[in-house]
Amino acid sequence: MARSETKLTKYYVLRASSPLVGALPHTRPFSKRSLYAFLDRYRKVIAKPASGSGGAGVIMISSHGQSSYRVQRGATRRTTRGKKGTYLYLRRNIRTRYLVQRCISLARINGRPFDVRVMVQRRSGSHWVVTGMLAKVAGRGYIITNVKRSGGRVLPLRTAIRRASIRRSSTDAIIARLHRIALLAANRLATYYTHQRVFGLDMGIDANGRVWIIEANLRPDISLFLKLSDKQMYRKIVSYQ
Ligand SMILES: Nc1ncnc2c1ncn2[C@@H]1O[C@H](COP(=O)(O)OP(=O)(O)O)[C@@H](O)[C@H]1O
Ligand SMILES: [Mg+2]
Structure with missing residues (x-):
């Protein structure tokens, strides 16, 4: 059966999972x-x-x-x-x-909002694994963080969180939250997109350290990870393909 791939369909699929409700912007x-x-x-x-x-x-x-x-x-x-x-x-x-x-008030670095690309992958017959995370920082004056369209850049996630002004949460706590929500989201999406082996989630962190799912990509562009000077995540992502 052909599956609808609109952002609304993915939102409704995710919404049906109660632990994800609090991470989904209405x-x-x-x-x-x-x-x-x-x-x-x-x-x-x-x-x-x-x-x-x-x-x-x-x-x-x-x-x-x-x-x-x-x-x-x-x-x-x-x-x-x-x-x-x-x-x-x-x-x-x-x-x-x-x-x-x-609209989520995304955490900012030097006034520029950023969000997080989280790669979640599975090998045939195996469980979902987070294989990569990075921060996408919007280009000057943009509200979107898409690197090409906004002229933005990528940063290692830890660097981005440390440079941002996020209250109330440690870097480790935020990363653990992203991890947990991303795995829940992938497991949920896989009940609908049953043949899918990869999801590229765009996740937001707000000024209070709360994490949000902005969208789920079914064909994520892995070349974003080549822009990091450390290629370890890129190699891991490729090894799961
Ligand atoms: N609800 C939102 N709150 C804050 N920023 C958002 C929101 N929705 C989209 N954006 C910004 O716009 C970018 C592109 O939106 P997204 O939903 O990922 O669509 P696309 O498929 O075009 O990438 C996001 O990466 C984020 O920077
Ligand atoms: Mg996106």
């Missing part, structure tokens, strides 16, 4: 109603293509004082008036199916 198909509800509920909201990749079309909408909003796409920003004006602006700029998602 997500819905894009509509006037869902946008209004999310803008009322969260200070920052992401709109993105249901089947996008590489950071294309990702838009951040943040509340900006009295019924005005700041809309950021790529490195460009503009201000919109009211929920209605914001909806109409997005509608005009959206050509494909979109979803809305709570």
